[in-house]
Amino acid sequence: MRRLGEIALIAEYLAPLAAAEGSFGLKDDAALLTGLPSSGLVVTADAIVAGVHFFEDDDPADVAYKALAVNVSDLAAKAAKPLGYLMTLAPSEAPTEDWARRLSSGLARAQAAFGISLFGGDTVTARGAWWMSITAFGEAPERGLVPRPGAKAGDFLYVSGTLGDAALGLKLRLRTLEADLADEEAQFLRRRYLYPEPRLALRAVLSAHASAAMDISDGLALDLSRMCAASGVSAEVSVPQVPLSQAAKRALTSKPEEIQTILSGGDDYEILAAVPAAKALVFEKMSVEAGVLVTRIGTVVGGSEPPEFLDRNGDPFAVASGFEHFKV
Amino acid sequence: MRRLGEIALIAEYLAPLAAAEGSFGLKDDAALLTGLPSSGLVVTADAIVAGVHFFEDDDPADVAYKALAVNVSDLAAKAAKPLGYLMTLAPSEAPTEDWARRLSSGLARAQAAFGISLFGGDTVTARGAWWMSITAFGEAPERGLVPRPGAKAGDFLYVSGTLGDAALGLKLRLRTLEADLADEEAQFLRRRYLYPEPRLALRAVLSAHASAAMDISDGLALDLSRMCAASGVSAEVSVPQVPLSQAAKRALTSKPEEIQTILSGGDDYEILAAVPAAKALVFEKMSVEAGVLVTRIGTVVGGSEPPEFLDRNGDPFAVASGFEHFKV
Numbered sequence: 174m175r176r177l178g179e180i181a182l183i184a185e186y187l188a189p190l191a192a193a194e195g196s197f198g199l200k201d202d203a204a205l206l207t208g209l210p211s212s213g214l215v216v217t218a219d220a221i222v223a224g225v226h227f228f229e230d231d232d233p234a235d236v237a238y239k240a241l242a243v244n245v246s247d248l249a250a251k252a253a254k255p256l257g258y259l260m261t262l263a264p265s266e267a268p269t270e271d272w273a274r275r276l277s278s279g280l281a282r283a284q285a286a287f288g289i290s291l292f293g294g295d296t297v298t299a300r301g302a303w304w305m306s307i308t309a310f311g312e313a314p315e316r317g318l319v320p321r322p323g324a325k326a327g328d329f330l331y332v333s334g335t336l337g338d339a340a341l342g343l344k345l346r347l348r349t350l351e352a353d354l355a356d357e358e359a360q361f362l363r364r365r366y367l368y369p370e371p372r373l374a375l376r377a378v379l380s381a382h383a384s385a386a387m388d389i390s391d392g393l394a395l396d397l398s399r400m401c402a403a404s405g406v407s408a409e410v411s412v413p414q415v416p417l418s419q420a421a422k423r424a425l426t427s428k429p430e431e432i433q434t435i436l437s438g439g440d441d442y443e444i445l446a447a448v449p450a451a452k453a454l455v456f457e458k459m460s461v462e463a464g465v466l467v468t469r470i471g472t473v474v475g476g477s478e479p480p481e482f483l484d485r486n487g488d489p490f491a492v493a494s495g496f497e498h499f500k501v
Numbered sequence: 502m503r504r505l506g507e508i509a510l511i512a513e514y515l516a517p518l519a520a521a522e523g524s525f526g527l528k529d530d531a532a533l534l535t536g537l538p539s540s541g542l543v544v545t546a547d548a549i550v551a552g553v554h555f556f557e558d559d560d561p562a563d564v565a566y567k568a569l570a571v572n573v574s575d576l577a578a579k580a581a582k583p584l585g586y587l588m589t590l591a592p593s594e595a596p597t598e599d600w601a602r603r604l605s606s607g608l609a610r611a612q613a614a615f616g617i618s619l620f621g622g623d624t625v626t627a628r629g630a631w632w633m634s635i636t637a638f639g640e641a642p643e644r645g646l647v648p649r650p651g652a653k654a655g656d657f658l659y660v661s662g663t664l665g666d667a668a669l670g671l672k673l674r675l676r677t678l679e680a681d682l683a684d685e686e687a688q689f690l691r692r693r694y695l696y697p698e699p700r701l702a703l704r705a706v707l708s709a710h711a712s713a714a715m716d717i718s719d720g721l722a723l724d725l726s727r728m729c730a731a732s733g734v735s736a737e738v739s740v741p742q743v744p745l746s747q748a749a750k751r752a753l754t755s756k757p758e759e760i761q762t763i764l765s766g767g768d769d770y771e772i773l774a775a776v777p778a779a780k781a782l783v784f785e786k787m788s789v790e791a792g793v794l795v796t797r798i799g800t801v802v803g804g805s806e807p808p809e810f811l812d813r814n815g816d817p818f819a820v821a822s823g824f825e826h827f828k829v
Contacts, residue, residue, distance in 0.1 A: 205541050216532050220591065247530040247531050259636050261548040295634070300629045321525075
C-alpha cells in the first residue's frame, strides 16, 4: 500500500479541506483571516492523543470528527459561531493513503456539520502514539462572551442533552461495564463516545440568558466544580434530576453504582449553564424551540465549598472527582 | 520532588503568562480577541516533538523558547505583528516543579522578546515523547500579506542573517560534525540551533518591497523549491553568495562537504524574500537601517524546473533536498 510523504499528504488530502480564501490552499506558512467580527474572535485549543482520548485502532475518520467536534463544543459553550480551525497532525509513521482518506473524510463531515473550514496547521512525526491538536476560532456573540466565571448564587443550573452516555460507551469499549443492555442501547452509548454533538443550536439562547456556560468534557462533577471555583460560588445538584438516556437508565437498573461514571466520567460535550431564576422559563422555552433538550439539575448557592450532590431525599451523595490529565 | 497535576500546572506556571484581558487568566475554555485589526489576522501553527525537533534532555526553557520563536518567525515572514498564541502542552508524565518553572521561564523570555502573550490552550498527556503545539496570531500589515506565491521572474532573491549555522549546530550536538572549530565557534553554532531569531525587524521592509517571502525552516533548498513551485517560477542561486557566519566558514575549511548541510539542513528561521529588481537598492538600505543583514543569493527565473544552484564558475551544483517529515 502506498505511503504518503508530508507534501503529498498535505496536497492531496488536506488542501481540499481548506476552501476559504485566506487559507491559500495550505500553500503558505500562515493563513489570513479578514472581515473580522467587531464582536471579537473566540479562540480555543484541544488536542487528542491515541491511547488517551481514543483507541489506537479507531477509524481515523471517527477520531478526526471527534477532534473537531470537541473544539466546536467549546465555541458553542461560548455562544460563538464557528469560522475556521488550524490543525497540527502527528502520525507516528508515514500514513497510508487509506488512513489519509479516512482522516480527511472525517474532517470533511465535521466541517459540513459545524460550518467550519481548515485554515492551516502543521504536520510532524509523533514519537509514540499519534495525536492531533486543533485550534478553532469563531465569531463572538454581539452581546459579548458567555463567561465561565459568571455564575451567581440563586442561578438555576441547566445541562443540555443527557449525561454519562459517552462515559458508559467508553466503559463498554474497555469491557469494564457489564450492564444488561440491548444491542441497540450498547451501540447508542458507544456512538455517543465517538460523536459528540456540539450544541451550536443553543448559541442564541446562551448568549441571551446564561450568566455562565461551559461544555462538560471532564465529567459534570469536576467541570461544575471548575465553574463554581471560577465564579466564587458553590452549587447544589439533585442527582435524580440529572437527565439520562434510556440506555443509561437501563445500565443503572442492573449496575446502580454506574451513577458515578455518569456524574464524573466525562466526554459528554453537553452544555452546563447557569441561568438567573427570572430567566429560567424563557431559557427553557427558547431551548425547546432550538430543538435541544435542557434540564434543570440544581441551583447555584453562595460559599466556596465544592458543589454538593444530593440524593432523592436531599441527603449528600458522594461523587468521585472527574478526569484530570497527569493527576498526582 | 513535587510533581504537578494539570490544575496546579496551569494555575501556578501557565496562568502568569496569560496577562491579556481576553485570556481570562486561563480560567475559561476559550479566549476572546477583541479590537481586531482591520487589516486581518495572520494565523500559523507549528509543533515540536522531543526526539524530532529537540533532544529529550534539552532544558525545557530552551525548548519552549524555540517553540514560540519558530511560530513568531512565520509571522515575521508575513510581515505580521505578533499578538498572541495558544499552546497545547503534552508532557509524557506529571511534570516536576523544576520542569514547569523552566518551561514557563523560557516562554516568558520569548514573550518579552517577541511582544506576544499566552491566550489559552490545552494540556494533555503524551504517549511517548513529550511535545508542544503552538498556534500564533498576529496583525496583518496594512498593505496586505506578503505571500509565499508572489515571486516573479526577474526578482532578486534575498536571505536574512547567515544560513546553515543551526544545522551545523545540530550536527555538533549529534556528534556527526568533526570540523576543526574553536570552542566559541562551536558554541555559537549550537546556540543558533537553540535560539532562532525571528526577523521581526524586517516587517516594514518586507511589507513595502517583497513580492514573496517565507521563513527558511526546512533548509534553503527545499523551502526555495516550495516558494518557486507556489509561484510558478524557478530560480538560480549562486552558492558562493550564500551568507555564512565565521563559524560556518571555519567548518567548511576543514569539511567542505558540509556545504550540503548548510544549504539543506534546515532550522535557519531566516527570511527568504523575492524582491523586484527595481526595489533592490531600497530593500537593502531599509534592511540595513532595520539592523538586519540581508544578502542577495540569486535571481528568480521563468520555468517550472526546481531551483538551480550554481558554483563559482556558474556550473550546476548538486544539492541534497531538505527535511520532510515522514518522507517515503
